[in-house]
Amino acid sequence: MRFLSSSIGKKxxxxxxxxxxVGFVFGHMIGxxxxxxxxAAYNEYAHFLHTVGHGMGIWVARSVVFGSIIVHVLFTIQLxxxxxxxxxxxxxxxxxxxxxxxxxxxxxxxxxLLSFFIYHILHFTVRVWHGFNQLPLFDLAGEKVxxxxxxxxxxxxxxxxxxxxxxxxxxxxxxxxxxxASIPQTLxxxxxxxxxxxxxxxxxxxxxxxxGFSVVPLAINMGLxx
Amino acid sequence: xxLNLHLKVWRQASPNAKGSFQDIEARDIPDHxxxxxxxxxxxxxxxxxxxxxxxxxxxxxxxxxxxxSMVINGRPHGPERATTTCQLHMRKFRNGDTIWIEPFRARxxxxxxxxxxxxxxxxxxxxAGGFVSVRTGAPQDANALPIGKEVADAAMDAAxxxxxxACVASCKNASAMLFVSAKIGQLNALPQGQPEKHRRTLGMxxxxxKEGFGNCTNQYxxxxxxxxxxxxxxxxxxxxxxxxxxxxxxxxxxxxERSEGD
Numbered sequence: 001m002r003f004l005s006s007s008i009g010k011k012x013x014x015x016x017x018x019x020x021x022v023g024f025v026f027g028h029m030i031g032x033x034x035x036x037x038x039x040a041a042y043n044e045y046a047h048f049l050h051t052v053g054h055g056m057g058i059w060v061a062r063s064v065v066f067g068s069i070i071v072h073v074l075f076t077i078q079l080x081x082x083x084x085x086x087x088x089x090x091x092x093x094x095x096x097x098x099x100x101x102x103x104x105x106x107x108x109x110x111x112x113l114l115s116f117f118i119y120h121i122l123h124f125t126v127r128v129w130h131g132f133n134q135l136p137l138f139d140l141a142g143e144k145v146x147x148x149x150x151x152x153x154x155x156x157x158x159x160x161x162x163x164x165x166x167x168x169x170x171x172x173x174x175x176x177x178x179x180x181a182s183i184p185q186t187l188x189x190x191x192x193x194x195x196x197x198x199x200x201x202x203x204x205x206x207x208x209x210x211x212g213f214s215v216v217p218l219a220i221n222m223g224l225x226x
Numbered sequence: 227x228x229l230n231l232h233l234k235v236w237r238q239a240s241p242n243a244k245g246s247f248q249d250i251e252a253r254d255i256p257d258h259x260x261x262x263x264x265x266x267x268x269x270x271x272x273x274x275x276x277x278x279x280x281x282x283x284x285x286x287x288x289x290x291x292x293x294x295s296m297v298i299n300g301r302p303h304g305p306e307r308a309t310t311t312c313q314l315h316m317r318k319f320r321n322g323d324t325i326w327i328e329p330f331r332a333r334x335x336x337x338x339x340x341x342x343x344x345x346x347x348x349x350x351x352x353x354a355g356g357f358v359s360v361r362t363g364a365p366q367d368a369n370a371l372p373i374g375k376e377v378a379d380a381a382m383d384a385a386x387x388x389x390x391x392a393c394v395a396s397c398k399n400a401s402a403m404l405f406v407s408a409k410i411g412q413l414n415a416l417p418q419g420q421p422e423k424h425r426r427t428l429g430m431x432x433x434x435x436k437e438g439f440g441n442c443t444n445q446y447x448x449x450x451x452x453x454x455x456x457x458x459x460x461x462x463x464x465x466x467x468x469x470x471x472x473x474x475x476x477x478x479x480x481x482x483e484r485s486e487g488d
Contacts, residue, residue, distance in 0.1 A: 001476075002472070003472040003476070006431060007434070007439075009469075012469055079443075082399075082441055083400075083440040086333050087333070087400040087440065091300055092234070092328055093234075093299055093326035095299060095301055097301065097396070097450040098446055099445035099446070099447050104445070181444070185458070185465075186444065186465055187465065187466070188462045188464075188467070188469065190459055192457065195458065
């Protein structure tokens, strides 16, 4: 389609898929904070996710998130290639006036997050390591359900894994600090005033996500959540 | 006070020749000279020594034509905000400074010689829709077409763009979106621009893509480098106008196909 082959068309698709992922990341973070509410609350939440809509709900959500990631990554790789080609010869004297460091490494932070995402899926969704699938079932008011709470405790019992997760969240924070504020600009919703507001909101959101995701593995490592 | 400066000037004999930086000592430059006058002094001395002068673009020298185009210490038009190279003065530099002088660098702006680049890509973008079609004849009375003050002011802000290309030169991706959005926005904001709004937006954006400019990544280096302070919000407006025009085009195309099928 002609729209998708244009510069602005691609950018708009990147902004829309980014918006979907921003929403997902926020919901995902809120869900994980239930670790502080104890095993019953967390496992009930996990059980709900796996059974809502007769077990189809989670597949709809997964399809939307996976699809968004694939499109977001493919289009940004294409755009980045075009951008590099557009400045074939670099300046002898390099100078940056206002562009943030985060905005200049979006492709690096983004591809690092992609590799983290693959690891994360293998770690906690496919559960290829640590024998998570053999964990004893949890008794949720008489119903035997998967013990996602214990999986989290075991999964974050290695400082190296915790370190990698938190490092990835720093990359996510960097990525969001530029990405969130870019969404309304690319979608054509920005005015002078809203641009400044969205910049602040984007930064606040990025650090909220960093804090919200880091606090769970840190608490487990420090033995505050058992 | 006069200044002694070390210049590092990009020298390139022709479009396909390999270029490099040449060290030139610019001695005894009056601090009230403009940057281009400093270049004139340097060139006079090169000519007196029987050497090839530095080729650079210039025209009005009063900040409105958009011809002067050099990148000074990594910044198009030099270190002063909202100032063209011709209106930059040597008093902004210090005795003994090293100054790097390079051409605008973008694949869509090929170097012709030394500091001169070919910016005809901008002309082709303008030809793709940067105008209002009018029938010839006597102009109508200016007050016959009421325009709100906010709209008139906004269109005037966009019209301040002199098409110099500093946005492209400063952008990390050599994107032309600030220029194109200012030109689209100026006309799309006004009632005179409405009849051709969608055709203009599609035509100019597609020509921009064809010329090989990069894509905006919302870093706003362009706005910081613009000698006329054109705002980033024009890019947001262009994005919206392009989405609307694309949707409209797709709907019309499918409607046409259906009516042809009848």
